């Protein structure tokens with residue numbers, strides 16, 4: 126199958142007054158049409174910077190430099206002009222941020238924001254765009270859409286506003302939706318509703334999704350494949366079940382041990398991973414997880430492991446590759 130997105134050796138560095146930040150360190154992966162990918166990792170592991178690099182939305186003030194290749198629909202996004210990039214974002218490549226308030230224009234009614242995108246990218250007439258805007262709000266579960274469409278962003282609750290942002294994201298039938306912690310600020314019930322909504326929309330529209338989260342449990346029964354990020358690298362990559370049942374990277378094992386197990390028959394003590402991720406301004410020599418790793422061997426302190434195959438579509442960057450269980 127032809128991939129939809131093919132990221133090759135993507136690296137992003139920031140120049141700051143205090144030094145160079147190694148935010149994204151040579152990540153490579155593919156996403157196929159209709160697939161849902163989960164990217165998981167602790168806060169500060171480079172998830173947002175990786176996504177912003179792909180979308181070419183790195184903050185201009187940060188003096189960021191990305192190298193590598195980001196192939197999407199036969200074009201390398203890193204080589205496109207800003208105008209070409211704007212055309213792709215908001216049409217075939219859509220994004221939903223953690224805080225949609227920043228993505229929505231506070232002084233425009235949501236009707237205007239939704240219809241503008243569709244008249245611009247899909248060439249719809251004003252009437253057709255208005256009809257579809259109502260359908261979209263219905264589809265994302267906003268009650269009384271006919272009325273609500275006249276409202277401004279601040280008149281919606283956090284959960285409803287995330288739904289509006291998702292409606293905006295999917296308005297132009299994207300092939301890929303990138304969502305960066307879209308439910309993190311919301312309570313658990315609304316989180317579950319939004320996960321269901323994305324699942325439903327994905328099945329209906331055949332859209333692929335890249336879902337970024339720090340919460341591995343959230344991805345269960347939802348993602349097709351999972352990428353685990355640590356210190357700006359992908360350290361393990363596997364289909365969902367494989368990753369949950371046969372993880373081979375000590376960091377993934379640590380993440381799983383810090384989750385409550387529903388099938389446990391007695392009270393469990395959850396183990397948090399000790400220590401902290403490395404300071405990306407002082408990138409360590411060797412494996413970036415070595416300082417926290419219970420399986421560490423001498424080699425880990427000198428040589429950074431590369432991703433190696435350990436099974437069908439399962440790769441791990443670790444010299445030890447311990448088995449879990």
Ligand SMILES: Nc1ncnc2c1ncn2[C@@H]1O[C@H](COP(=O)(O)OP(=O)(O)O)[C@@H](O)[C@H]1O
Nearest residue numbers: 139146148167168169170171172173174187405
């Ligand atoms: N504007 C910036 N300037 C310099 N460094 C930054 C900037 N934004 C993020 N970083 C650094 O990049 C690293 C990765 O951050 P981020 O991608 O936001 O992590 P995550 O999304 O996984 O929590 C962090 O170490 C952070 O300090």
Ligand SMILES: [Mg+2]
Nearest residue numbers: 172173174305
């Ligand atoms: Mg983030």
